[in-house]
Amino acid sequence: GAGVSQSPRYKVTKRGQDVALRCDPISGHVSLYWYRQALGQGPEFLTYFNYEAQQDKSGLPNDRFSAERPEGSISTLTIQRTEQRDSAMYRCASSLDRKLFFGSGTQLSVL
Amino acid sequence: DAKTTQPPSMDCAEGRAANLPCNHSTISGNEYVYWYRQIHSQGPQYIIHGLKNNETNEMASLIITEDRKSSTLILPHATLRDTAVYYCIVRVADDYKLSFGAGTTVTVRA
Numbered sequence: 001g002a003g004v005s006q007s008p009r010y011k012v013t014k015r016g017q018d019v020a021l022r023c024d025p026i027s028g029h030v031s032l033y034w035y036r037q038a039l040g041q042g043p044e045f046l047t048y049f050n051y052e053a054q055q056d057k058s059g060l061p062n063d064r065f066s067a068e069r070p071e072g073s074i075s076t077l078t079i080q081r082t083e084q085r086d087s088a089m090y091r092c093a094s095s096l097d098r099k100l101f102f103g104s105g106t107q108l109s110v111l
Numbered sequence: 112d113a114k115t116t117q118p119p120s121m122d123c124a125e126g127r128a129a130n131l132p133c134n135h136s137t138i139s140g141n142e143y144v145y146w147y148r149q150i151h152s153q154g155p156q157y158i159i160h161g162l163k164n165n166e167t168n169e170m171a172s173l174i175i176t177e178d179r180k181s182s183t184l185i186l187p188h189a190t191l192r193d194t195a196v197y198y199c200i201v202r203v204a205d206d207y208k209l210s211f212g213a214g215t216t217v218t219v220r221a
Binding site: 033035059 | 213
């Protein structure tokens with residue numbers, strides 16, 4: 001596609017529910033990244049993949065957060081048993097030649 | 112990754128050059144300097160990166176000091192659309208993790 005596509009654009013959920021956020025990277029991009037961004041702050045690294053391999057998950061806050069990229073293309077970030085503090089913009093990026101290209105993000109609100 | 116220090120905010124006049132400083136005194140020999148910007152609620156946008164030499168592209172110029180402990184991003188003719196948060200990041204060549212700090216909020220005024 002023309003750019004990194006994320007869905008849904010907005011997600012409102014109740015505390016305790018699980019959510020799955022999807023990222024469709026730019027075709028041919030090997031690396032895929034997930035970031036979380038609170039209002040007024042810079043993006044916070046969560047995890048990244050090269051092809052289907054998760055290379056670094058040091059930024060995942062706790063074991064309620066997980067990510068996968070089973071076929072080396074589309075990725076899903078899953079948050080289990082959501083809490084209000086999980087509310088944020090979740091951004092995905094794919095990379096070519098060390099340049100990251102970001103999607104529009106998913107705004108998650110946990111009520 | 113080495114840490115960077117940027118001023119929290121700066122103003123510049125439309126049509127003038129904007130010079131954005133960044134200190135990275137603990138940078139290692141294999142770390143690149145990257146600049147990204149984030150306009151309003153959009154995702155961050157790549158601007159430029161360099162290792163030792165000065166770099167220029169259609170968006171900006173990057174000047175890195177000889178000791179590599181600081182750099183300056185230059186927007187040659189700032190426009191109102193350049194109003195954004197600008198992030199200076201150092202990143203190990205083989206480490207694909209890109210860590211953002213607080214950045215500099217640049218406001219271009221007419």
